[in-house]
Amino acid sequence: MRIGYACINLSLDCRSSRTFRLRNFTPERLRATVEGNLDCLKRILRWNLERGILYFRITSDLVPFASHPVMDYPWQKAFRGEFEGLGDIILSSGMRVTMHPDQFILLNSPDQRITRDSLRELVYHAQVLDLMGTGTDCKIQIHLGGVYGDRERSMERFLERYRVLPSEVKRRLVVENDERSYGLAECLEVSGRCGVPVVFDALHHRGRNRGEELREALEAAASTWRKGDGPPMVDYSSQKAGARPGAHADTLDRADFRRFLRAARGLDFDLMLEVKDKERSALAAMEIYQRRSD
DNA sequence: GGAAGTCAAGTCTCG
DNA sequence: CGAGACTTGACTTCC
Numbered sequence: 001m002r003i004g005y006a007c008i009n010l011s012l013d014c015r016s017s018r019t020f021r022l023r024n025f026t027p028e029r030l031r032a033t034v035e036g037n038l039d040c041l042k043r044i045l046r047w048n049l050e051r052g053i054l055y056f057r058i059t060s061d062l063v064p065f066a067s068h069p070v071m072d073y074p075w076q077k078a079f080r081g082e083f084e085g086l087g088d089i090i091l092s093s094g095m096r097v098t099m100h101p102d103q104f105i106l107l108n109s110p111d112q113r114i115t116r117d118s119l120r121e122l123v124y125h126a127q128v129l130d131l132m133g134t135g136t137d138c139k140i141q142i143h144l145g146g147v148y149g150d151r152e153r154s155m156e157r158f159l160e161r162y163r164v165l166p167s168e169v170k171r172r173l174v175v176e177n178d179e180r181s182y183g184l185a186e187c188l189e190v191s192g193r194c195g196v197p198v199v200f201d202a203l204h205h206r207g208r209n210r211g212e213e214l215r216e217a218l219e220a221a222a223s224t225w226r227k228g229d230g231p232p233m234v235d236y237s238s239q240k241a242g243a244r245p246g247a248h249a250d251t252l253d254r255a256d257f258r259r260f261l262r263a264a265r266g267l268d269f270d271l272m273l274e275v276k277d278k279e280r281s282a283l284a285a286m287e288i289y290q291r292r293s294d
Numbered sequence: 295g296g297a298a299g300t301c302a303a304g305t306c307t308c309g
Numbered sequence: 310c311g312a313g314a315c316t317t318g319a320c321t322t323c324c
Contacts, residue, residue, distance in 0.1 A: 104303040
């Protein structure tokens with residue numbers, strides 16, 4: 001099992017997600033920002049590699065406004081070499097990278113414009129992973145989307161739109177259960193009808209579920225992954241004590257994590273920690289995992 | 295220089 | 310109907 005963390009390394013003095021205001025968009029500013037972001041990402045991947053962290057979620061802000069109409073800079077060509085360099089690090093080390101577009105990305109919106117813009121954004125994510133030369137195990141995870149007052153109908157809309165996705169997006173797209181609208185059961189139903197792999201998020205599952213036990217849920221989600229997809233992906237984070245249910249904890253809850261590992265014993269998957277202190281908890285989790293007794 | 299206001303994008307809940 | 314959460318910072322402007 002590879003253990004990873006999302007987007008930001010707090011030990012380094014750089015961010016790979018620097019952006020700027022739309023009104024200040026210029027090709028020069030874009031070029032400088034992307035150059036800095038890619039350089040930082042390289043530092044993060046190297047930092048991870050030195051410590052044996054082989055799983056990482058790349059920020060969606062790597063190339064600001066990449067799918068926005070304002071974009072008139074050929075970033076794909078301009079940074080080809082930099083992306084290849086990142087790919088070399090990933091491919092030569094057995095690392096897996098993934099991406100998670102944020103909440104604005106909705107394939108199943110009744111509004112065609114939103115769906116169209118979301119597709120553009122998904123294409124951008126696929127381009128980043130393609131430019132690095134990564135395999136189809138490097139995924140783009142999204143949620144099923146909004147309910148719009150009719151959950152069944154909205155799931156149908158997801159299916160219709162999934163089926164006609166361009167192949168560069170489809171081969172990387174996976175869906176994750178959310179805590180309010182579409183739980184594991186709905187994701188499995190959609191997966192059964194179109195083949196999209198399901199990412200299981202353990203914390204979201206607490207918010208919306210049909211009483212499935214953790215072990216059962218992990219196995220069900222894992223069964224949706226095919227050979228070329230790589231190991232199943234699982235998101236884990238501790239509940240922040242005293243906060244709104246679903247709020248991510250500041251740091252890894254070690255006792256809870258040990259319980260999680262016991263429930264998952266023997267299953268093969270990669271684990272993404274969604275915890276605020278990032279790489280620190282990832283290293284702690286790796287140590288707990290390596291010292292487990294099973 | 296520091297503080298306050300604002301930032302591409304959508305949906306849902308709550309008051 | 311409008312604000313806030315989601316999540317989070319940090320960019321920009323204003324004083």
